[in-house]
Amino acid sequence: MKELLLDLRGVSKSFRTADGAPRMVLEGVNFSLGEGEIVALLGKSGSGKSTLLRIMAGLVPADGGTFTYRKKPIHGPVEGVAMVFQSFALFPWLTVQQNVELGLEAQGVAPAVRQERADAMLELMGLAGFGGALPRELSGGMRQRVGIARALVTNPDVLLMDEAFSALDVLTGETLRTDILELWDSASIPTKGILVVSHNIEEAVMMADRIVILSSDPGRIRSEYVIDVPRPRDADSPQVRAMIDEVYGLMTMRPAPAPATTAAAAPVVDYRLPETDVNRIEAVLDLLAQAPFNGRADLPQLADEAELPDEELFPTYEALGLLGLAHVEKGDISLTPLGYRYAEASHTLRQEFFGQQLLMHVPLAALIRKDLEAELSGTLGEEPFLSVLKESLDAEQAKRTLEIAIEWGRYGEVYEYDFNAGVLKLPDEEAKQNAQT
Ligand code: ADP
Numbered sequence: 001m002k003e004l005l006l007d008l009r010g011v012s013k014s015f016r017t018a019d020g021a022p023r024m025v026l027e028g029v030n031f032s033l034g035e036g037e038i039v040a041l042l043g044k045s046g047s048g049k050s051t052l053l054r055i056m057a058g059l060v061p062a063d064g065g066t067f068t069y070r071k072k073p074i075h076g077p078v079e080g081v082a083m084v085f086q087s088f089a090l091f092p093w094l095t096v097q098q099n100v101e102l103g104l105e106a107q108g109v110a111p112a113v114r115q116e117r118a119d120a121m122l123e124l125m126g127l128a129g130f131g132g133a134l135p136r137e138l139s140g141g142m143r144q145r146v147g148i149a150r151a152l153v154t155n156p157d158v159l160l161m162d163e164a165f166s167a168l169d170v171l172t173g174e175t176l177r178t179d180i181l182e183l184w185d186s187a188s189i190p191t192k193g194i195l196v197v198s199h200n201i202e203e204a205v206m207m208a209d210r211i212v213i214l215s216s217d218p219g220r221i222r223s224e225y226v227i228d229v230p231r232p233r234d235a236d237s238p239q240v241r242a243m244i245d246e247v248y249g250l251m252t253m254r255p256a257p258a259p260a261t262t263a264a265a266a267p268v269v270d271y272r273l274p275e276t277d278v279n280r281i282e283a284v285l286d287l288l289a290q291a292p293f294n295g296r297a298d299l300p301q302l303a304d305e306a307e308l309p310d311e312e313l314f315p316t317y318e319a320l321g322l323l324g325l326a327h328v329e330k331g332d333i334s335l336t337p338l339g340y341r342y343a344e345a346s347h348t349l350r351q352e353f354f355g356q357q358l359l360m361h362v363p364l365a366a367l368i369r370k371d372l373e374a375e376l377s378g379t380l381g382e383e384p385f386l387s388v389l390k391e392s393l394d395a396e397q398a399k400r401t402l403e404i405a406i407e408w409g410r411y412g413e414v415y416e417y418d419f420n421a422g423v424l425k426l427p428d429e430e431a432k433q434n435a436q437t
């Protein structure tokens with residue numbers, strides 16, 4: 001059997017929110033990384049991917065569960081586990097060479113040896129001749145090469161990469177990814193296991209032997225997907241496209257509803273609204289309605305056409321689904337009958353549809369509307385709604401969710417928002433009628 005490099009059993013972690021309440025970020029996470037594996041960890045933003053990585057690197061402790069590196073409990077930073085960050089995390093005042101040597105210094109390696117190893121690593125990463133440069137003199141792609149060189153120079157047993165390519169433009173990211181896979185596949189580095197966190201499905205499918213998907217709130221391992229295709233893989237081959245499709249399907253699958261803890265009668269207002277806006281929702285709907293899709297699209301193809309990153313598209317698909325305008329299933333998205341009518345509707349009719357769907361499917365919007373109708377003054381502050389949301393969301397999420405509900409509600413003319421006074425009110429026409437009755 002393969003040796004386990006990292007092994008996490010029943011790991012949980014909570015953070016305190018701004019108002020001091022604990023919020024569970026990870027719960028009951030079981031995960032292992034074996035020798036010889038590249039595993040990709042996918043999940044929405046905020047699902048706890050970075051937290052999980054930091055636990056594995058020994059940078060933060062988990063609250064519960066067991067977590068080991070080569071069977072030894074992880075207590076603090078683990079020698080043998082190196083991490084690469086999205087932000088590169090280089091010291092701006094140190095040269096490239098000094099940045100790379102840093103990891104070795106911490107391990108007490110003698111200066112002459114440090115220099116030699118750093119030189120060799122710079123060469124391997126395509127940075128020969130850049131040792132004396134300062135990070136700011138380099139392009140983003142080159143800077144991340146330094147970040148990777150700094151991790152690899154320690155000859156890590158395990159390499160953890162946290163969205164290491166996502167701050168780079170697509171082409172640069174792809175080149176760097178290919179270089180790392182070459183080093184790995186040709187065994188030019190002694191590293192025995194790699195874990196990449198990504199929100200890019202294609203990247204995950206191109207790199208990984210296994211993809212693990214983390215669900216949100218709290219983060220749990222939702223599904224696993226094994227990729228049994230030798231590298232290098234051709235991103236355009238039908239086989240790879242089909243796998244990308246399947247993983248899209250797994251990602252957009254709504255998790256099974258949590259066991260009912262509240263009575264069915266009470267509207268659930270704790271729903272975190274998808275981070276998207278009306279313009280984007282309508283743009284994606286319009287794109288989907290047009291040729292060549294004519295109402296039904298393969299998600300990766302739609303993504304190509306939309307030229308928007310996955311982290312903007314996913315919430316938008318979620319919103320379209322939530323509003324009953326489209327269906328997402330197994331890597332495809334298709335318009336519902338209402339979605340078709342919406343696509344053809346005039347601006348005014350679109351607003352009407354939007355408002356009607358909002359009231360029907362977003363309990364928070366329905367609650368705001370109901371409370372406003374019952375309120376004689378016709379206006380309400382944000383506070384009561386925020387405090388309802390804060391029962392299940394952290395302060396930041398509650399604020400964002402209310403902002404989104406306000407934006408959507410204004411568009412659908414379900415309610416109005418007075419930005420000067422910071423109060424919600426009924427749309428002007430209806431406010432008058434309400435006052436008369
Ligand atoms: P991801 O990497 O998947 O985007 P993170 O692991 O960074 O997610 O964060 C998961 C959740 O935990 C987020 O809601 C974030 O706000 C929260 N969180 C992360 N680190 C801290 C911290 N040090 N203190 C409080 N909350 C945190």
Ligand code: MG
Binds near residue numbers: 051
């Ligand atoms: Mg992260």
